[in-house]
Amino acid sequence: MDITLALYLLIAFMIVAAVIAVEAKDLLSSVISVSAAGAGLSIVFLLLGAPDLAITQVVVEVLSLVILIRATVTRKDTTYDLRPNTFAVAGGLVFCALLCAMCYYAFAHMVPFGQPRMTMGLPYLLNTFERTGAANAVMGTILDFRAYDTLGEATVIFASIIGAYVLLRHVGRKPDARHDTHR
Amino acid sequence: MRGMTLIVKTVTSLVSAFILLYGIYVVLYGHLSPGGGFPGGVILACCLILMVLAFGKKFVDDIVSERAPYLWDCVGALAFLGVALVGYYGGSFFYNFLVSPESHQGAAAAVAGNYRLFSSGIILPCNIAIGIKVAACLVGVFAVLSVFRPEPRSEDPTR
Numbered sequence: 001m002d003i004t005l006a007l008y009l010l011i012a013f014m015i016v017a018a019v020i021a022v023e024a025k026d027l028l029s030s031v032i033s034v035s036a037a038g039a040g041l042s043i044v045f046l047l048l049g050a051p052d053l054a055i056t057q058v059v060v061e062v063l064s065l066v067i068l069i070r071a072t073v074t075r076k077d078t079t080y081d082l083r084p085n086t087f088a089v090a091g092g093l094v095f096c097a098l099l100c101a102m103c104y105y106a107f108a109h110m111v112p113f114g115q116p117r118m119t120m121g122l123p124y125l126l127n128t129f130e131r132t133g134a135a136n137a138v139m140g141t142i143l144d145f146r147a148y149d150t151l152g153e154a155t156v157i158f159a160s161i162i163g164a165y166v167l168l169r170h171v172g173r174k175p176d177a178r179h180d181t182h183r
Numbered sequence: 184m185r186g187m188t189l190i191v192k193t194v195t196s197l198v199s200a201f202i203l204l205y206g207i208y209v210v211l212y213g214h215l216s217p218g219g220g221f222p223g224g225v226i227l228a229c230c231l232i233l234m235v236l237a238f239g240k241k242f243v244d245d246i247v248s249e250r251a252p253y254l255w256d257c258v259g260a261l262a263f264l265g266v267a268l269v270g271y272y273g274g275s276f277f278y279n280f281l282v283s284p285e286s287h288q289g290a291a292a293a294v295a296g297n298y299r300l301f302s303s304g305i306i307l308p309c310n311i312a313i314g315i316k317v318a319a320c321l322v323g324v325f326a327v328l329s330v331f332r333p334e335p336r337s338e339d340p341t342r
Contacts, residue, residue: 051217055209059225063321066232070329132279133303134214143214143306147277151267154313158260161320165253168327 003047010047014040027072035065052138186239195237202230210314214303220313227314228321235325252323259316266308279304 014037021033038061045054134140142150210223235243273280
């Protein structure tokens, strides 16, 4: 069972989808390309043995696709024109080369896959089943051993969502400002 | 925002109950199978958003008020914090005081006692709280972005 070829194909597909998402003139095409990249990522998670992440990824991708399409389709003009700028292209190429060089040195000195130097995760994996009673080791880790981190994440989501409500709701907004801002 | 065609409405009314049931399953059995509070909550939110898109704004206004998502969002967050604080009953923050005692007796007893809905202590209530919170906040974001906005004026033919 060789999943390396499948992984390379999926990563190539995701890169192509991401490039299309950046370069497409139509906003709807961009949104759909972003979702294609997300779907590829969920299949990558599934192949690498992380079904929790795969479920989360595919579900969030579907929801964000719906929300983004609702947000873009109701605009009148869904295209935009971005002229190629010489300085921007040159700067992008320089930073791409820099990033590739840094990635080369970083990956050359990386610890081999599956043999981490820090063995903090090992007691979690060995004791999850007996200490927490959860058959799913991921859930036993994030809601029992590391529940404090999860509380922090929930707080971040809560704060951001409340901020979005406050900025977008209509309760405290002046009546004449409505028709200018919702489009 | 009007609803969609009769075909979409019929399929939605047949399917939405099963989507809701699957979301509840993913939330409740997060400690036994892949899933958990976050994906389950997103599935619940997807079901509600499907109903909003298929049946239109009026149908959903009768069920969910504009305040309900904020309230359930706060309820979920406070319930998660409450489960954490109740851990002081056992000694510390987030102490898993509900875990069944036979699961500490070694691997054999753990296998016998662990594959149950109530085998994992506070993980189940935490999952339920996170599921409520995520579902409510995503429905609220969708509502704020699309449903409760004022109707576009008549020169827009697509809506």
